[in-house]
Amino acid sequence: MEYMTQSEKVTNQLLRVLMKGLNVTEIDGDKEKLLSGSRRVNLNYYPKCPSPELTVGVGRHSDVSTFTVLLQDDIGGLYVRVEAKDSWVHVPPVKGSLVINIGDALQIFSNGRYRSIEHRVAANGVSDRISVPIFVNPRPTDIISPLPEVLATTGDEPIYKPVLYSDYVKHFFRKAHDGKLTIDFAKK
Ligand SMILES: O=C(O)CCC(=O)C(=O)O
Ligand SMILES: [Fe+2]
Numbered sequence: 001m002e003y004m005t006q007s008e009k010v011t012n013q014l015l016r017v018l019m020k021g022l023n024v025t026e027i028d029g030d031k032e033k034l035l036s037g038s039r040r041v042n043l044n045y046y047p048k049c050p051s052p053e054l055t056v057g058v059g060r061h062s063d064v065s066t067f068t069v070l071l072q073d074d075i076g077g078l079y080v081r082v083e084a085k086d087s088w089v090h091v092p093p094v095k096g097s098l099v100i101n102i103g104d105a106l107q108i109f110s111n112g113r114y115r116s117i118e119h120r121v122a123a124n125g126v127s128d129r130i131s132v133p134i135f136v137n138p139r140p141t142d143i144i145s146p147l148p149e150v151l152a153t154t155g156d157e158p159i160y161k162p163v164l165y166s167d168y169v170k171h172f173f174r175k176a177h178d179g180k181l182t183i184d185f186a187k188k
């Protein structure tokens with residue numbers, strides 16, 4: 001839990017940087033809660049797999065978070081999808097580094113200006129693997145939708161409708177991992 005507490009400095013700073021990219025520079029208490037009012041840490045353990053070629057580690061998905069801060073050990077196996085090239089790129093473990101993934105909630109808040117990253121984890125036959133993601137989320141009771149500031153700056157029409165965040169998360173967990181299809185739930 002010390003890790004969760006310490007990570008708040010980093011996640012608060014990250015939130016500010018990400019919002020600056022959207023021209024949102026005023027982050028009052030309500031907005032901060034909407035964007036990051038619920039944080040969750042997971043401990044993922046992937047045992048060494050006797051038949052990795054027959055096994056899915058974690059299927060392709062995007063996180064439902066605003067963003068995710070992922071600590072991985074030195075084993076590797078995380079891949080992100082490069083949509084433009086229709087390919088997967090390995091995210092090599094770098095000692096002392098964290099992986100930051102944009103999640104669906106931020107894609108919705110930003111009306112698509114930020115895109116959540118599709119990723120998966122391959123099983124491996126060499127060694128056990130551990131990863132520790134911190135999911136920075138809206139609260140379950142929050143209604144998420146494109147931020148008015150973003151719509152005002154871009155002049156774009158909202159492409160996502162207001163959705164209760166707990167409904168969005170329920171929709172995600174109700175089905176198998178299916179790449180980037182979860183966000184269709186919030187499409188207008
Ligand atoms: O283990 C990893 O590197 C990523 C795990 C993951 O995608 C998740 O927990 O959502
Ligand atoms: Fe994930």
